[in-house]
Structures are given as structure tokens and as C-alpha cells.
Amino acid sequence: MIELKNISKIYQVSQNHQIKAVDNISLKFDEGELIILKGSSGSGKSTILSLIAGLNKPSNGEVIVDNRRISKLPDDFLALFRRENIGFIFQKYNLIPSLSVSKNIILPLVPNNPDEKELQEALDSVMKRFNISHKKDILVSKLSGGEQQRVAIARAYINEPKIVIADEPTANLDKKLSLDFINILKELKESNRTIILATHDPLFFDLDFVDRIIEIENGVVI
Numbered sequence: 001m002i003e004l005k006n007i008s009k010i011y012q013v014s015q016n017h018q019i020k021a022v023d024n025i026s027l028k029f030d031e032g033e034l035i036i037l038k039g040s041s042g043s044g045k046s047t048i049l050s051l052i053a054g055l056n057k058p059s060n061g062e063v064i065v066d067n068r069r070i071s072k073l074p075d076d077f078l079a080l081f082r083r084e085n086i087g088f089i090f091q092k093y094n095l096i097p098s099l100s101v102s103k104n105i106i107l108p109l110v111p112n113n114p115d116e117k118e119l120q121e122a123l124d125s126v127m128k129r130f131n132i133s134h135k136k137d138i139l140v141s142k143l144s145g146g147e148q149q150r151v152a153i154a155r156a157y158i159n160e161p162k163i164v165i166a167d168e169p170t171a172n173l174d175k176k177l178s179l180d181f182i183n184i185l186k187e188l189k190e191s192n193r194t195i196i197l198a199t200h201d202p203l204f205f206d207l208d209f210v211d212r213i214i215e216i217e218n219g220v221v222i
Contacts, residue, residue, distance in 0.1 A: 001029055001030055001031040001033075001065070001066060001162075001194050002027075002029040002052060002063075002064070002163070002194065002196075003027070003029075003062075003063075003064040003065075004026055004027045004028075004048070004051070004061065004062075004064075005026055005061050005062045005063075005064065006024055006025075006026055006060065006062075007024070007025045007026070007048075007051060007058045007061035007062070007063065008020065008022055008023055008024050008025075008058060008059050008060040008061055009022040009044075009047050009051060009056065009219075010059040020219055021044050021047040021219055022044045022047050022048060022058070022219045023044075023218070023220050024060075024220070025044075025048070025061075025220065027214065029194060029196060030194075031162075031192075032189075032192045032193070032194060033195070033211040033212065034185070034189045034195045034197070034209060034210050034211050035195070035196045035197070035210075035211060035212050035213075035214060036197055036198075036199060036204050036205070036210055036212070036213045036214070037049070037196065037197065037198040037214055038200065038205065038213050038214065038215045038216065039200060039215060039216035039217055043216045043217050043218065043219070044216050044217075044218070044220075045167075045198035045199075045216050046167050046168075046198055047219075048198070048216070049088075049165050049167050049196065049198050051063050052086075052163075052165060052196060053082060053086050053165050054070050054078045054079075054081060054082045054086070055082075055088075057071055058071050065081075065085065065163070066085065066162065068081065083108060083111060083112075083159065084159065084161075085161055085163055086161050086162075086163045086164075086165060087108075087155075087156030087157050087158075087161035087163070087164045087165070088156055088165045088166075088167075089149075089152050089153055089164070089165065089166040089167070090152065090167055091168040091169065091171050091172070092172070093148050093149060094152070095140045095148060095151060095152060095155075096140070097139065097140055097141035098139065098141070099139070099140065100136065100137050100138060100140070101132060101135045101136050101137070101138055101139075101140055101143070101151050102123055102127070102137065104140055104151055104155055105123060105126060105127065105151060105154045105155045105158055106119060106122075106123055106158065107155060108155060108156075108158055108159045109122060109158060109159060123136075123158070126154045126157055126158045127154060129154070129157075129187075130150045130153055130154045130157075130184065131150065132147065132150045132151060132154060135147060135151075145172050145173055145177065146173060146177040146180060149169065149173065149177070149181065150184075153181075153184060157188070161193070162193065162194060163193065163194045163195075163196070164193050164194070164195045164196075165195075165197075166195070166197040166198070166199075167198050168198060168199055168200075168201075169181055169197065169199070170199065170201050171201075175203075178201065178203055179203070182203065182204070185197070186207075186209055189209050
């Protein structure tokens with residue numbers, strides 16, 4: 001489903017200073033797997049996620065997703081590929097505070113110009129699934145942290161992506177809300193999505209439905 005082949009990512013901080021965030025990593029992820037990328041802040045986890053999602057391109061190596069070399073795609077095609085195949089749950093949610101819950105959720109579908117009936121059916125289904133139907137007309141800025149995360153998950157899932165990526169999804173949640181997210185994660189796993197999650201939260205390390213834990217340190221797999 002996903003293959004990283006000898007991937008490196010170098011950031012040019014200044015003329016004389018580079019940071020190698022990822023250093024010659026090769027990994028494979030099978031369809032339907034739930035993979036945890038474990039590591040401290042700055043270990044390279046988030047960079048790996050951004051490369052898989054096509055939000056960044058590697059300095060060296062190839063990213064292959066569903067038999068397509070996405071690291072070689074032009075930006076326009078990459079955006080289309082990402083929209084059709086990947087749902088991304090960001091650490092800080094990346095919601096638009098001036099828009100309602102429903103308008104935030106449907107954003108990934110807007111470029112596809114769906115008809116009103118199709119849009120409403122998709123919205124109703126995903127809001128019901130993640131238990132936020134009663135909040136649909138409320139501005140996301142008025143929601144609690146846990147409710148905002150449910151909106152972010154619903155937005156990531158509304159286009160029914162093959163791949164769900166989550167970057168430190170419980171970093172801003174208390175233990176109860178973190179456990180709620182884990183229950184949602186199990187539901188996503190049961191729907192045969194390929195899920196890659198970056199975290200250093202110990203709540204995730206003993207879950208019986210996680211397929212693999214990959215530890216990252218200083219940009220390499222240890």
C-alpha cells in the first residue's frame with residue numbers, strides 16, 4: 001500500500017546550516033494496517049507523515065502509495081491524489097474558526113463540485129458516525145477540544161480515504177478524551193483503512209489492535 005524507499009528530507013535553515021529531519025529511511029505499510037510511529041518531539045515522525053501525505057517532497061528517495069510514485073507528481077496532481085486518497089488529522093486540528101462544524105467538514109469535497117444531495121448525504125453520515133450531528137450549525141471556535149477533534153476526524157474521513165494519517169492526535173486532550181479517540185481509532189481500523197499515527201503518548205503502545213510500532217529517533221528507524 002505504501003512504500004518509502006531510501007527517503008531523506010533535508011531542510012535548509014540558513015545558507016550554512018541544514019537539518020536532516022529524515023535520514024535514509026525505508027519502510028513498507030500494508031493495506032489495512034494500523035501503524036504507530038513512536039518517538040519524541042523532533043524525532044522525524046511528523047516529517048515522515050508529511051511525505052506520505054504528499055504535503056512535502058523528499059530530498060532523496062521515493063514515496064510510493066498504491067503503486068503511484070507520489071514524490072514525482074507535479075503539485076496539481078499531488079493535491080488531487082491527496083484529496084482522493086488521504087485523510088489527515090492534524091495535531092492542532094487546522095479548522096477554520098469562523099465556519100460552522102458542517103462547513104468545516106465538507107471542505108475536502110468542495111473541489112469535486114458534488115451535487116447538493118450527495119453532499120448532504122455524506123455530511124449526515126459522517127456527523128452521525130462521529131456523534132457531532134447536534135453541533136452542525138455551531139462555529140467550531142465555540143467547541144471544546146474533544147469536539148473540535150471529532151470535527152477534524154470527520155473532515156479527514158468524509159471523502160472515505162484509503163489512508164488515514166494522524167499527527168500527535170491526543171497532544172491537546174486529557175486522558176478521557178484520549179481514550180475516546182482510541183475508540184474512534186478502533187472503528188476506523190475495523191473499516192479496513194490503512195492508518196499511520198505519530199505519537200509519544202504511552203496510551204497507544206499496548207493497544208491490541210495496533211499491528212506494528214516503529215520507533216524513530218534522530219530521523220532514523222531504531
